[in-house]
Amino acid sequence: MPEPVLSLTDVTLKLRGNAGLVEILHDITLDVQKGETLGLVGPSGSGKSSLLMIMGGLEQASSGRVLSLGQDLTAMNEDGLARFRRDHMGVVFQSFHLIPTMTALENVATPLELAGHKDAFDRAQAELEAVGLAARADHYPAQMSGGEQQRVALARASAPRPQILLADEPTGNLDGSNGSAIMDLLFGLRDRHGATLVLVTHANDLAARCDRVIRLNDGQIDTTAQAAE
Amino acid sequence: MSLSVAARMARRELRGGLKGFRIFLACLALGVAAIAGVGSVRSAIQAGLTDQGAVLLGGDAKARFTYRFANEEERDWLASISTEISEVTDFRSMVTVGEGDQADRALTQVKTVDDAYPLNGQLTLEPSIPLDQALAGNGAVMAPILADRLGLSPGDTFRLGSKEYTLTAKLLVEPDGMAEGFGLGPRTLLRTEAIEGSGLLSEGTLFEAEYRLLLPPDTDLDALKETALDRYRDSGIRWRDARSGAPGVERFVTRLGSFLVLVGLSGLAVGGVGISAAVRSYLSRKTSVIATLKTLGAGRSTIFQTYFIQIGVLSILGIAIGLVLGAGVPLVFAPWITAALPIPALFTIYPAPMIEAAIYGILTALLFTLWPLARAEDVRAATLFRDALDNTNWLPAKRYLIATILLLGALVGTAVAFSGNAWLTLWTTGGIFSALVLLVVAAMIVRWIARFSASAARGRPVLRWALGAIGGTKEGAASVVLSLGLGLSVLAAVGQIDGNLRNAIARDLPDIAPSYFFVDIQKDQMDGFMTRLNNDDAVSRVDSAPMLRAVVTHINGTPATEVAGNHWVVRGDRGLTYAAQPDERTIVTKGEWWPADYTGDPQMSFAAEEAEEIGLNLGDTVTVNVLGRDITATVTSFREVDFSTAGIGFVMTMNPASLQGAPHTFISTVYAEEASEAAILRDLANAYPNITAIRVRDAIDRVSELLTAIGTATRWGAAATLLTGFLVLIGAAAAGEQARTYEAAVLKTLGASRSRILRSFALRSALLGAAAGIVAIGAGILGGWAVSKFIMETGFTVIWPSVFGVVGGGILATLVAGMAFAWRPLAARPAQILRSRE
Secondary structure, eight states, X not given: OOOOSEEEEEEEEEEEXXXXXXXXXXXXXXXXXXXOEEEEEXXXXXXXXXHHHHHTTSSOOSEEEEEETTEEGGGOOHHHHHHHXXXXXXXXXXXXXOOTTXXXXXXXXXXXXXXXXXXXXXXXXXXXHHTTOGGGTTOOGGGSOHHHHHHHHHHHHHTTOOSEEEEESTTTTSOHHHHHHHHHHHHHHHHHHTOEEEEEOSOHHHHHTSSEEEEEETTEEOHHHHHHO | OHHHHHHHHHHHHHTTTTTTOHHHHHHHHHHHHXXXXXXXXXXXXXXXXXXXHHHHHTSSEEEEEESSOOOHHHHHHHHHHOSEEEEEEEEEEEEEESSGGGXXXXXXXXXXXXXXXXXXXXXXXXXXOOHHHHTSTTEEEEOHHHHHHHTOOTTOEEEETTEEEEEEEEEEEOTTSSTTOOOSSOEEEEEGGGGTTSSOSOTTOOOEEEEEEEOOXXXXXXHHHHHHHHHHGGGTOEEEEGGGSSHHHHHHHHHHHHHHHHHHHHHHHHHHHHHHHHHHHHHHHTHHHHHHXXXXXXXXXXXXXXXXXXXXXXXXXXXXXXXXXXHXXXXXXXXXXXXXXXXXXXXXXXXXXXXXHHHHHHHHHHHHHHHHHXXXXXXXXXXXXXXXXXGSOSSOOXXXXXXXXXXXXXXXXXXXXXHSOHHHHHHHHHHHHHHHHHHHHHHHHHHHHHHHHTGGGTTOHHHHHHHHHHHHOHHHHHHHHHHHHHHHHHHHHHHHHHHHHHIIIIIIHHHHSOSEEEEEEOXXXXXXXXXXXXXXXXXXXEEEEEEEEEEEEEETTEEXXXXXXXXXXXXXXXXXXXXXXXXXXOOEEEEOOOOTTOOSSOEXXXXXXXXXXXXXXXXOEEEEEETTEEEEEEEEEEEOOOGGGOSOOOSEEEOHHHHTTSOOEEEEEEEEOGGGHHHHHHHHHHHOTTOEEEEHHHHHHHHHHHHHHHHHHHHHHHHXXXXXXXXXXXXXXXXXXXXXXXXXXXXXXXXXXXXXXXXXXXXXXXXXXHHHHXXXXXHHHHHHHHIIIIIIOOOOOOOHHHHHHHHHHHHHHHHHHHHHTTHHHHHSOHHHHHHHTO
């Protein structure tokens, strides 16, 4: 049995809100295998996005252990986590999160620059071509549509060839046709580069394209539903 | 109807408190406080000068004659109008200590007094002995700075002219010492009768005789002045009364005060940038509220009035805080300010400067909030469904443009009215306005350069992010360049002007200026005087000329002040000389010089530049009063006179026959190597004790001290502008914190370490600060060059230490402001920030 790419053991997340300490995730234990496509589904507030954030080291688990590619994310400091993402992960968000003061090309080149690639901009240009946005390379996010912005975000996430792709409702802010196009691109990129993909989604058709689906309810994995899927 | 609804809505919105308006209030309060503070100190000094007028003047009124004592008839009249009279003479001389080669000499301003002196006020002596005792026999008192410089203590002796005196005490306070303003030599005071036998005050010596008067109560000072001038104007009398005890000082304080208020206005203008930004930021947060109100049926005017009332209330609060600070701070520091000032000041709350500062505050607040408020009414209800704010016009409605122009006119008009100096005000306000326009353009250029150089920084992400941030946002470059630029520009211009002027007088002037001015040389001493100098190889040049003092009383038969206004040539007495022929350096620009043997009606050659300023033409007549006698001469030529070299330069030269009969002395300038200056002074002072030598380097030092004081006052004004600019910067940094937090979260997600993000933030701050500094240096050098070339008429070189100081200051200020708001973005967890944006 090969070692899983992502391995979470008894992960709990508690956050302090206005009403006091709220438990967002409760004793989550799961493994994600190399090259697998995992869908995280569940109602709003079930903890899907929080779980994805913990997998990406963007959120620190309150307890439990998170191993990614054999490294313990819970033992790393913030800069260590940033370096780990730079070298191994790509993240796509529902709201794209492009840097507004950078052009499309510069946004895509940023993770490559951070990794010290000399050909960062050539590679970024190729990534934009791959998502069909070569002509929009010099445009700023504000000058692009939502669909175009998400394609730039996809290009940015896949440009460093990460071993793990994390996508948080990547079609949530897009209409049907744009959403389908983005999903085709996302799965196409995964297939081309052989990355492991973890996807948070509300869309059933999207979840159906995943190798495995995990349903969350009130911060816990719904084992009944998982068995049914 | 609409107004009452707006007022109710404004009141409800104000329940939110002052959050988001701290910078708004601080900018307005600081600007108003600076102007009110400067105005309060100016009013305190003016009140002090008025209150102590009689003490400063030395009497209720004063009549002054140049070169002569009052004649019997004049004395009788002065005695008839006064209850008590005191005669005082004033002249320059040399104090000598020791003998021969060991002698030490220093320039002094001698005052000789009678038994009645002082009519007002008290002198403070050390040791504390009565003045009568101190001045008994050949006793004299001396300013401590002069006594210390010569190593004299009470009981020691010194010489004035050829007579020996004993220093009995040091003169700590001379209440009437400030009345004459700027003087070159510290004071020595003795009895008038003690001067006899000293060789000083001989015929033709330059001196002033003053008659201080105590007047009967209820004397009509205006009527008395008119009578005095009617009777004796043509005899060269100058009249002054206690309403203006030290007019020179008062004029200086008023002008410097006006100038500093104008510098304060530049601070308020910078504050206006912060005020405008705060209002824009507030209204952009209120966009959905405004759109909701419009959905519910609120009209444009109701929206405008709602927010106008809110901003109005906050403005009044800011102005009130500024007035309290402006009035309170000088009051709190009054004991220290009074102790530091050489002139009297009466500190209290003066309404006039408060009103002036409040008006400036109101007009500035209106000017800088009108456009953002006008845009608020353009927000459409559709904004609730999509972002429609950016579709509004850049320019507000026509009525707001007209209101803006009217407000600008009112602000300039108010400044002209309050300063009393239209040209200075128009130049300064024009300068501030031009600088703001220039800075806006410069900010656009900085943004453009950053945007286009970002691609050149590929592969260096820290630099590229910084350049991208500067070039990619509308607000970043503009807020920093505008807020810091104006203050730094003022500082840079002061640095360049001050440095160049200092260079001109301290470095360049000694190279072209003479070593010494010798005055009061008697005609029979000239041969010996010239022989000593001509036999000295170290002496390169000696210029000599006869010298008289004269008051220009009439031009073409009309009182001179009516023709020439307040021109310096007709103010007070001026030097006057005669010459048979122009010397080889004289350039006659117009007209003909009189023949060498001319003995006809008096003719005059006038300085060309001053003649043009006054409006003199060839053939005009100029009447001068010399020793009480009027001489009317026809202007027959104009000539170039260069006062900038500190050589001999007379505005008026007459043909010899017109003046030779009048008692006079000679003036001489000696150009010599610095090493031989001491020997020249020793020999000439030993041979001719009555002669006064003025060392030009000492005079230059005094002028430099004065310039330093003015420069320091201006720098304080610029510092207030900079402080306001720094507040605006803090406001901009605080407003940008949310954007930086988001940016940091995304960069962390992409793998950037905190140190890299911090370096990028620091770099963008430093780059913007440097840009603001460079723009300011450009403006400062341009301003400094213009002032040096066209006003000071000196050469111009860039003063590099000032340049580095200004650019360094700009970088430091933006770094401090930027880094103060960098910690939260760096510390924030990416997940929380990104989730909140979903």
